[in-house]
Amino acid sequence: MPDRPEIVPEDVLETVPETVLARFRQGDLNAFEALFREHQRSVYGWILRIVRDTGAAEDLTVESFLRMHRACARFDPARPFEPWARRVATHLALDWLRARPHETELDSDVADALSASPATDPGITAEIRLKTAQAFAHLPPRLRIAALLSLVEEQPHKDVAAALGISVTAAKLRVFRAVRLLRKDLERQGITP
Amino acid sequence: MTEHAEKQLEETRIRELLKQALPPVASDPEPARDLWPAVLRRLDAEPVRALPHRLPWFDWALIAGLIVFAVAFPATIPVFLYYL
Numbered sequence: 001m002p003d004r005p006e007i008v009p010e011d012v013l014e015t016v017p018e019t020v021l022a023r024f025r026q027g028d029l030n031a032f033e034a035l036f037r038e039h040q041r042s043v044y045g046w047i048l049r050i051v052r053d054t055g056a057a058e059d060l061t062v063e064s065f066l067r068m069h070r071a072c073a074r075f076d077p078a079r080p081f082e083p084w085a086r087r088v089a090t091h092l093a094l095d096w097l098r099a100r101p102h103e104t105e106l107d108s109d110v111a112d113a114l115s116a117s118p119a120t121d122p123g124i125t126a127e128i129r130l131k132t133a134q135a136f137a138h139l140p141p142r143l144r145i146a147a148l149l150s151l152v153e154e155q156p157h158k159d160v161a162a163a164l165g166i167s168v169t170a171a172k173l174r175v176f177r178a179v180r181l182l183r184k185d186l187e188r189q190g191i192t193p
Numbered sequence: 194m195t196e197h198a199e200k201q202l203e204e205t206r207i208r209e210l211l212k213q214a215l216p217p218v219a220s221d222p223e224p225a226r227d228l229w230p231a232v233l234r235r236l237d238a239e240p241v242r243a244l245p246h247r248l249p250w251f252d253w254a255l256i257a258g259l260i261v262f263a264v265a266f267p268a269t270i271p272v273f274l275y276y277l
Contacts, residue, residue: 045222054222062232136211
């Protein structure tokens with residue numbers, strides 16, 4: 001870990017953001033805090049959209065920024081911070097999804113919530129929503145994350161690709177495969193999408 | 194209907210189903226607490242690490258392969274040096 005540097009006044013950090021990035025690259029803790037304050041909300045929101053669990057999203061946000069701090073020497077200050085932060089956060093969220101294969105069956109709380117809350121489309125019954133959620137939980141994590149960000153959160157393919165560190169074509173392919181697998185799974189359960 | 198249109202329709206239907214089935218996330222969510230103290234705690238708990246001095250195994254494998262290649266085909270060494 002780089003040495004903890006001297007204190008730099010906050011107003012200096014805020015007025016010259018490119019200096020913040022350069023100082024962050026050198027391991028400056030104040031610059032790191034400035035970046036944390038500026039980006040924690042967006043990183044947290046991005047992770048929450050993937051893991052859908054507030055506690056896990058908070059833990060993963062902390063872990064993401066720690067990873068960024070450890071990897072600060074590899075950061076290119078000429079590039080924007082946000083996409084880099086998202087990529088680090090996405091990989092951690094993906095690892096979190098992969099580490100929970102036993103949770104491919106829906107949490108009973110989620111199942112209860114789905115049954116209790118009405119759908120905005122009255123044609124979609126609670127049973128269909130439950131089966132869809134279960135089919136989605138059965139998808140491999142790398143397809144699940146692509147489908148979630150692209151279809152549910154409606155992120156552009158290029159942002160999904162950048163966050164996953166893959167090409168736009170590969171991101172589209174993952175979404176396509178996720179849709180196909182979901183359709184097959186739902187059809188097996190007697191639901192025609 | 195073309196294959197592309199079918200694909201689009203299928204994607205739209207699945208999208209709608211997923212939006213109905215997955216628990217919604219607020220439009221601009223924020224953590225319930227300030228996470229900076231947790232980051233600081235974790236930073237303080239981490240031992241100060243020196244720069245990595247060990248080469249990963251694949252670097253060693255690459256070096257070994259190059260040495261074996263150079264020993265087996267010494268005539269290629271000047272060619273390699275020329276292109277360096």
